[in-house]
Amino acid sequence: MKRELKVTSDGSKTLYMENWDECYHSVHGALNESMHVFIKNGLNEVEADxxxxxxxxxxxxxxxxxxLSERGGRSIQYTALEKYPLSEEEWNAVAYGRTSEERVAFASIHLADWNAPVEIESGFVLKKVETGFEEVEFEPNSVDLIYYDAFAPSAQPELWTTELFTKCFQTLKPGGFLVTYCAKGQVKRNMKEVGFEVMALPGPPMKREMTKATKPSNV
Structure with a gap:
């Protein structure tokens, strides 16, 4: 699988997938996009310790x-699914980390064993699972927050279906929610069809909207 390094508008790097004509992050700023979608409108909106x-x-x-960097002392269990892990050469090339501590943590995250829980820092346990999204079953009502960061529907439409959103809905705790950079109308309709309360939020730089989908608290 061929991946090419690219520098985005905020100076942070991403990878370009020639197979799908897709980047892993926004070319208008990889760091800014992730901070806006997943931290500001995801992590920071959860009040639990x-x-x-x-x-x-x-x-x-x-x-x-x-x-890990923005958790503010909270205890986090972080499960991440990935079918096509990066090589060491590739993750070294993107070189994320705003400080020396973050650069060390970034290496620890990538060097952590796959398919087993690893404590990266006290109170932050990471489990990377090498699998496709469709192949995993989760305990119902076990997750507070989902980062939905698949490639765009134009590249992988099979990852934005009612079947997968049903799995997300069942996995979330009542009141839990999903955030994604994607704001496509059909994607939001698929979310609503399985029971999510869907909200359009202002998007990251150069993108008008993003999406938040919440599982009702009375379900």
Whole structure:
């Protein structure tokens, strides 16, 4: 699988997938996009001191790194799904980390064993699962927050279906929610069809909207 390094508008890097003509992050700013979608409108909107985050699309590990850095002392169980892990050469090339501590943490995240829980820092346990999204079953009502960071529907429409959103809905705790950069109308209709309360939020730089989908608290 061929991946090419690209520098985005905020100076942070991403990878380009020639097979699908897709980048792992926004070319208008990889770091800014992840901070806006997954941290500002995801992590920071959960009030619990202890939470379980499920990421659909571990990718470069940027979302995991930012969650670790921005957790504010909270205890986090972080489960990330990825069918096509990066090579060491590739994750070294994207070189995420705003500080020396973050750069060390980024390496620890990528060097952690796959398919087993690993404590990256006290109170932050990461489990990277090498699998496709469709192949995993989760305990119902076990997750507080989902980062849905699959490639765009134009590249992988099979990852934005009612079947997968049903799985997300069942996995979330009542009141839990999903955030994604994607704001496509059909995607939002699919979310609503399985029971989510769907909200359009202002998007990251150069993108008008993003999406938040909440599981009603009375379900």
């Amino acid at each position: 202890s939470l379980h985050i499920l990421e659909f699309g571990f990718g470069t590990g940027l979302n995991a790194l930012l969650t």
